[in-house]
Amino acid sequence: MAEGVTPRNEDYSRWYTDVIQMAELADYAPVRGCMVIRPYGYALWENIQGALDRRFKDTGHVNAYFPLFIPMSFFEKEAEHVEGFSPELAIVTIGGGEKLEEPLAIRPTSETVIGHMYSQWVKSYRDLPILINQWANVVRWEMRTRLFLRTTEFLWQEGHTAHATSEEAVEETLRMLDVYTDFAENEAAIPVIPGRKSDTERFAGAINSYSIEAMMGDKRALQSGTTHYMGQNFAKAFDIQFLDQNNELQHVWTTSWGVSTRMIGAIIMAHGDDKGLVLPPRLAPIQVIIVPISKTDEERAATMQAADRIFTQLKAAGIRVKLDDRTEVTPGFKFNDWEMRGVPIRMEIGPKDVANQSVVLARRDIPGRDGKTFVGWSDLETRIPELLAEIQQSLFDKALAFRLANTHEVETYEEFKAAVDDGFALAWWCGSGDCDNAIKSETKATNRCIPMDQPGGEGKCIYCGKPAKEKAIFGKAY
Amino acid sequence: MAEGVTPRNEDYSRWYTDVIQMAELADYAPVRGCMVIRPYGYALWENIQGALDRRFKDTGHVNAYFPLFIPMSFFEKEAEHVEGFSPELAIVTIGGGEKLEEPLAIRPTSETVIGHMYSQWVKSYRDLPILINQWANVVRWEMRTRLFLRTTEFLWQEGHTAHATSEEAVEETLRMLDVYTDFAENEAAIPVIPGRKSDTERFAGAINSYSIEAMMGDKRALQSGTTHYMGQNFAKAFDIQFLDQNNELQHVWTTSWGVSTRMIGAIIMAHGDDKGLVLPPRLAPIQVIIVPISKTDEERAATMQAADRIFTQLKAAGIRVKLDDRTEVTPGFKFNDWEMRGVPIRMEIGPKDVANQSVVLARRDIPGRDGKTFVGWSDLETRIPELLAEIQQSLFDKALAFRLANTHEVETYEEFKAAVDDGFALAWWCGSGDCDNAIKSETKATNRCIPMDQPGGEGKCIYCGKPAKEKAIFGKAY
Numbered sequence: 001m002a003e004g005v006t007p008r009n010e011d012y013s014r015w016y017t018d019v020i021q022m023a024e025l026a027d028y029a030p031v032r033g034c035m036v037i038r039p040y041g042y043a044l045w046e047n048i049q050g051a052l053d054r055r056f057k058d059t060g061h062v063n064a065y066f067p068l069f070i071p072m073s074f075f076e077k078e079a080e081h082v083e084g085f086s087p088e089l090a091i092v093t094i095g096g097g098e099k100l101e102e103p104l105a106i107r108p109t110s111e112t113v114i115g116h117m118y119s120q121w122v123k124s125y126r127d128l129p130i131l132i133n134q135w136a137n138v139v140r141w142e143m144r145t146r147l148f149l150r151t152t153e154f155l156w157q158e159g160h161t162a163h164a165t166s167e168e169a170v171e172e173t174l175r176m177l178d179v180y181t182d183f184a185e186n187e188a189a190i191p192v193i194p195g196r197k198s199d200t201e202r203f204a205g206a207i208n209s210y211s212i213e214a215m216m217g218d219k220r221a222l223q224s225g226t227t228h229y230m231g232q233n234f235a236k237a238f239d240i241q242f243l244d245q246n247n248e249l250q251h252v253w254t255t256s257w258g259v260s261t262r263m264i265g266a267i268i269m270a271h272g273d274d275k276g277l278v279l280p281p282r283l284a285p286i287q288v289i290i291v292p293i294s295k296t297d298e299e300r301a302a303t304m305q306a307a308d309r310i311f312t313q314l315k316a317a318g319i320r321v322k323l324d325d326r327t328e329v330t331p332g333f334k335f336n337d338w339e340m341r342g343v344p345i346r347m348e349i350g351p352k353d354v355a356n357q358s359v360v361l362a363r364r365d366i367p368g369r370d371g372k373t374f375v376g377w378s379d380l381e382t383r384i385p386e387l388l389a390e391i392q393q394s395l396f397d398k399a400l401a402f403r404l405a406n407t408h409e410v411e412t413y414e415e416f417k418a419a420v421d422d423g424f425a426l427a428w429w430c431g432s433g434d435c436d437n438a439i440k441s442e443t444k445a446t447n448r449c450i451p452m453d454q455p456g457g458e459g460k461c462i463y464c465g466k467p468a469k470e471k472a473i474f475g476k477a478y
Numbered sequence: 479m480a481e482g483v484t485p486r487n488e489d490y491s492r493w494y495t496d497v498i499q500m501a502e503l504a505d506y507a508p509v510r511g512c513m514v515i516r517p518y519g520y521a522l523w524e525n526i527q528g529a530l531d532r533r534f535k536d537t538g539h540v541n542a543y544f545p546l547f548i549p550m551s552f553f554e555k556e557a558e559h560v561e562g563f564s565p566e567l568a569i570v571t572i573g574g575g576e577k578l579e580e581p582l583a584i585r586p587t588s589e590t591v592i593g594h595m596y597s598q599w600v601k602s603y604r605d606l607p608i609l610i611n612q613w614a615n616v617v618r619w620e621m622r623t624r625l626f627l628r629t630t631e632f633l634w635q636e637g638h639t640a641h642a643t644s645e646e647a648v649e650e651t652l653r654m655l656d657v658y659t660d661f662a663e664n665e666a667a668i669p670v671i672p673g674r675k676s677d678t679e680r681f682a683g684a685i686n687s688y689s690i691e692a693m694m695g696d697k698r699a700l701q702s703g704t705t706h707y708m709g710q711n712f713a714k715a716f717d718i719q720f721l722d723q724n725n726e727l728q729h730v731w732t733t734s735w736g737v738s739t740r741m742i743g744a745i746i747m748a749h750g751d752d753k754g755l756v757l758p759p760r761l762a763p764i765q766v767i768i769v770p771i772s773k774t775d776e777e778r779a780a781t782m783q784a785a786d787r788i789f790t791q792l793k794a795a796g797i798r799v800k801l802d803d804r805t806e807v808t809p810g811f812k813f814n815d816w817e818m819r820g821v822p823i824r825m826e827i828g829p830k831d832v833a834n835q836s837v838v839l840a841r842r843d844i845p846g847r848d849g850k851t852f853v854g855w856s857d858l859e860t861r862i863p864e865l866l867a868e869i870q871q872s873l874f875d876k877a878l879a880f881r882l883a884n885t886h887e888v889e890t891y892e893e894f895k896a897a898v899d900d901g902f903a904l905a906w907w908c909g910s911g912d913c914d915n916a917i918k919s920e921t922k923a924t925n926r927c928i929p930m931d932q933p934g935g936e937g938k939c940i941y942c943g944k945p946a947k948e949k950a951i952f953g954k955a956y
Contacts, residue, residue: 029545030552030594031582039540039610046541062517063524067507068546068584068615068631069568074508087575090547092584094569095630096619104509106546106570106584116508126806132517137546137615141574152573153546328604 033152043285084204115238148265156260169253195449277342420445428459511630521763562682593716626743634738647731673927755820898923906937
């Protein structure tokens, strides 16, 4: 039997890294704070990429590629941006054996260099909007790192758009927040709270930032995607101007938005259990694992023949299926192994199943007998897609129920403090960064976002008691 | 009318950069030697990636991601490798505001760091083969750079495999050479010569290197993909060992292979003409451009309605089609614009065409009347895929005829010198690096490869006159 992971209630953080390493999603690189994304983890990332990229293209975006290196002087053009990012930069000072005249930063995000290029490409209102996304690696010199959640180098997509009007740019910022919400909920099966960031949590250089916030299995928050409305801040810093329809020179309005490999961390922690990963069918690299079971050579021939045929049939039907034909390990070992890797459906085929022309389907998300059904061979092609959809929905429902059960509407600061020790607090908030900071230092909880979905009316700020028109979500965050 | 590119016979190199900039494939980045791949160029790269990635997966490979940063000490573990790559390294010396204890190189290629990881992952023969590919950016500090062909940072894929036996590793090296040949010929419509590299052109650290060599429109050679058999060089340097079936400890045998954004340069120069790009239909981001033509408002309504319907129909049929509905430019401007961008088929729809329920299809690769046909609306869905396939084949045939016409089998060094001034020379070659070097310094031509396809028999080395068993291809190269 495969060695198990540390139980979540014993040490959640240890459980997390156990799952990543034992499911072979990622490994530590020989450079501090960096990771290697192993094939199984990368296949998951490819599915995330595919699902996002399709949505980006459906909303009119195109991909491009901008350079890894950014001249140091570029950062200084936007005051908040340089303050936010300089402490995290990795800097190249030597190239081709010689000291560089101007050191080059490795991009931590690409607003600056993309702004520089847009200033050259945009001349007239006819050149707008520019709707470009980039899939790239970025580097931020982080103090404490954790696989997928916070690594020195990570993979992400960063969208950067430029518009003729403020309204259009705001609309784009909110459209992409919707795209991220749709992706998280319908592909990753993670319910999220889309909302505006408070000033203390804004992106360095943005007018407004937005995020989708998810609750992990330990009731902590994970920011899973962000979109930013930059106003004309970067347009002015990089001189991105266009002639409008009245032939007047105007600065463009820009946005940026990103989702990273951190999403893999979200999937692990939103759905995983003490047996390991539980992957949402729509993103799972392997949706169905076939395990033939036999004792004699004769049985092996029969079950393998059936398994082979079913494998070929399901593959042709577009299902991501794998046949585990290893002979050196037992079926029990295989069961644990694929449970660890979070494969949504296990198909068992033994001699009796062959005789009955059926198989056993076992759901990863429902342990034991309750998750098992017998299905006839001829029904597999219709039943498996249905079952995958059921599992997808069930993971979402379970995560949503968990979040709702652990989100507390609080009226007093005492209630608030208890709430953020055990999930999210939803509370009236006056809008002041001082309250955010005081709450953070007293409780370690941060203002995650001001949900787009507001109750209306007014109340008193949970911290200072002053009049408040919005409720905010607070929680301890990754 | 759109401004044209510099004619090829006036200045080929200028023609090349004109095409790239005017077709908006790429632009110069604000950092020396780096480029920005613009959306149209990146869409071409995405199609290249798709076609290669499919082939990699069909041959059993999986993708993964390894870190951008490589400790400097790793390079020193393989003697030839450090000698080959150190002069080209970009080096990070500062991270998070502090001087690093060990400087980090930006990967110029990843044999070292991947070798390090494989040494941790491989234990038994059951863990082999490892068949991993990575899509990534790499950095080589180049002296003279040229868009797509040689840039400080470029995008590529690098496959890195580890095997239990030498035979298997050699087989993999040659299999991937076949995959590259198949890709170049059947997707990019570029005929290539697959062959072994001579020792002077070997990859730093390889036992044998192989390449596919293509002839560009100016008769110069472009190495368009390489595969390397490393023997146990990297396995010994990075201690990648496994227990074989007899329980004995052995070093693995490794390979690596790569194709980069340089392939875009190959496509530009293999097919382009004085009107700009000519893209092979299988990789073209836009396969059909629809240009409605009208004078009156009434005509415009009718042609746009037809154009819209055809656009929707072709798109649903899986054809990459675009409708140019701009009103601020003339049809003539559009014709030139899309010719510049190399779109294989232009579809014109005027009022007469609407009346006849037909369209004009104009081939990018055959100028003027000869390339035009009238096609009825009801035939478009069958005719367009056929026409795209005809164009694809025709581009390949034309490039092959050009290469054959400019490849000279030579018997004397005088003939050789004349030949490499005007294309490729195919000549008997003794296998000596001294001859390669002498030829290079006297003629500027290099030994491109020793073609896999050999005539057999023997002859005398074109340079030294000693007995030779193989013929090699020589040419001036990019």
